[in-house]
Amino acid sequence: xxxxxxxxxxxxxxxxxxxxxxxxxxxxxxxxxxxxxxxxxxxxxxxxxxxxxxxxxxxxxxxxxxxxxxxxxxxxxxxxxxxxxxxxxxxxxxxxxxxxxxxxxxxxxxxxxxxxxxxxxxxxxxxxxxxxxxxxxxxxxxxxxxxxxxxxxxxxxxxxxxxxxx
Ligand code: HEC
Numbered sequence: 001x002x003x004x005x006x007x008x009x010x011x012x013x014x015x016x017x018x019x020x021x022x023x024x025x026x027x028x029x030x031x032x033x034x035x036x037x038x039x040x041x042x043x044x045x046x047x048x049x050x051x052x053x054x055x056x057x058x059x060x061x062x063x064x065x066x067x068x069x070x071x072x073x074x075x076x077x078x079x080x081x082x083x084x085x086x087x088x089x090x091x092x093x094x095x096x097x098x099x100x101x102x103x104x105x106x107x108x109x110x111x112x113x114x115x116x117x118x119x120x121x122x123x124x125x126x127x128x129x130x131x132x133x134x135x136x137x138x139x140x141x142x143x144x145x146x147x148x149x150x151x152x153x154x155x156x157x158x159x160x161x162x163x164x165x166x
Contacts (some may be wrong), residue, residue, distance in 0.1 A: 091160025109141040119165035
């Protein structure tokens with residue numbers, strides 16, 4: 001075997017070895033990439049409709065304009081129907097639903113219903129002050145009693161409470 005031949009053989013062997021190692025590494029990386037991808041790629045296809053829905057929801061315009069002569073029925077959705085549905089319609093209902101939690105028992109210093117000594121000085125402040133304190137909160141009294149009810153509902157409830165404590 002000549003000198004050139006042996007060096008060629010040596011080169012070929014080393015080259016084959018390096019090539020082989022690279023191929024093995026490539027196969028391993030391919031496998032790793034597939035297994036990582038499996039966690040997210042498959043879902044992405046399944047979740048795509050949901051994601052699109054979210055995008056449409058988030059990019060929908062806040063305001064809608066009613067157009068004369070067109071079908072504007074979709075516009076009525078703008079008010080929050082869920083809240084409106086369980087919005088109490090009388091002061092008594094509202095009181096029993098939320099305010100009674102504190103005002104029936106007098107917990108945390110809440111003026112108790114029928115406790116004229118506790119209500120006397122409060123009533124003397126005038127209704128506007130009672131409305132304001134019920135709406136904005138005062139001491140341990142959370143704003144609107146912790147509800148998101150409209151101001152009118154809170155005022156109606158204060159009226160009911162006042163009527164029972166006169
Ligand atoms: C978490 C308990 C709690 C709930 C629920 C609650 N209140 Fe009160 N409320 C209080 C406390 C405590 C006070 C006394 C605050 C003070 O004088 O420091 C108070 C005071 C008041 C007063 C008298 C305010 C004044 O000026 O003296 C009104 C009116 C009132 N609440 C209305 C309501 C109404 C209406 C609701 C239901 C929508 C409600 N509260 C729900 C705890 C509560």
